[in-house]
Amino acid sequence: MIKLSLKCAEDxxxxxxxxxxxxxxxxxxxxxVTCAICGSDKVDKAIMAPRIRDSRSKAVKPASGELSTPANPAEQAIAELKRQIEQNSEYVGLNFAAEARDMYEGTTPARSIYGEAKPDEARKLIEDGVPVTPLPFRSGQKSN
Known part of the structure; x- marks a missing residue:
């Protein structure tokens, strides 16, 4: 495994x-590979400083199952939002547009969902007045 510093087109x-x-x-x-903050797929490797430690015994190990800790308040807020949505909503994957439309039209019972939609599908939902919003993260189903 390798940890990379990344940067999107929005810096x-x-x-x-x-x-x-x-x-x-x-x-x-x-x-x-998408930006953890804005979701852009225009991501490249950022300049990284080598990680040097003077002794293996002084190495800080992350808690079990933890990859990294959010570095700033914005990242912490996004991580908490993601946790809340994944805990309290149903992931419907690429069926998101159809599920959201069916709930809006009353053909499916209303419930909290999240998933993925192509840009043209999302645009059509918004134009038709279906209450949806883009999330500032990718689903854990596809994250790196």
């Missing part, structure tokens, strides 16, 4: 873990 900087630099390249090429 947001964040870190993410990858199996290798080659894996990063493949995921980026497939459009699966």
């Amino acid at each position: 947001h900087q964040f870190d993410s873990w990858f199996q290798s630099t080659e894996a990063f390249g493949k995921l980026k090429g497939a459009g699966l």
Whole structure:
């Protein structure tokens, strides 16, 4: 595993873990690497300083299952929002547009959902008055 510092076209900087630099390249090429702050897929590696420690015994290890801790209040707020949404909503994946429309039209019972929609599908939902909002993160189902 390798931790990379990344930067999007909007100049947001964040870190993410990858199996290798080659894996990063493949995921980026497939459009699966997105900014943790704005969701943009225009992400590149940022300049990184080498991580040097004077002794293995002084190394700080993250808690079990934890990859990294949000670095600033904005990242902490987004992480908490993501946790709340994933805990209290149903992930419907690529069926999001159809599910949201069905609930709006009353053909499906209303419930809290989140998922993914193509830009044209999301635009059509908004134009039709369906109450949806983009989230400032990607679903855990596809995260790096």
